[in-house]
Amino acid sequence: MPLRDTLQAELTDALRQRDRATASAVRAALSALDNAGAVPAPGAPADDRARAQSEHVAGATAGLAATELPRRELSSTEAVAIVVDERAALLHHAERLARLCRRDEADAALRGATALSRALAVERADG
Numbered sequence: 001m002p003l004r005d006t007l008q009a010e011l012t013d014a015l016r017q018r019d020r021a022t023a024s025a026v027r028a029a030l031s032a033l034d035n036a037g038a039v040p041a042p043g044a045p046a047d048d049r050a051r052a053q054s055e056h057v058a059g060a061t062a063g064l065a066a067t068e069l070p071r072r073e074l075s076s077t078e079a080v081a082i083v084v085d086e087r088a089a090l091l092h093h094a095e096r097l098a099r100l101c102r103r104d105e106a107d108a109a110l111r112g113a114t115a116l117s118r119a120l121a122v123e124r125a126d127g
Helices: 003-016 020-036 076-099 103-126
Strands: none
Touching: 003 020, 003 076, 003 103, 020 076, 020 103, 076 103
């Protein structure tokens, strides 16, 4: 099962259990995967101020579907690396919270990291 599908299943489970911390961590990992797949628009200027703008909405790009582009497919290795980084950030955050005696928040971060670890274990077993 692809890592994204495993993360979606983890998110569904977290939402069913009403575990906000785990759901938040899994959503962040899914967003990181989405962001990594973003591609620059062809012919897009390097400076956002130079792009064509809508006269009605500040900062908007003019034209129907002007910002819609297909996403780049991430390799399994790239996806795993992104989720590993997200898990490491959660573990570091949990450690800092524990040092500050914020045990409940540290436990919540650890639950999120555990969900990401489960998803990575499934990916490694399938890979």
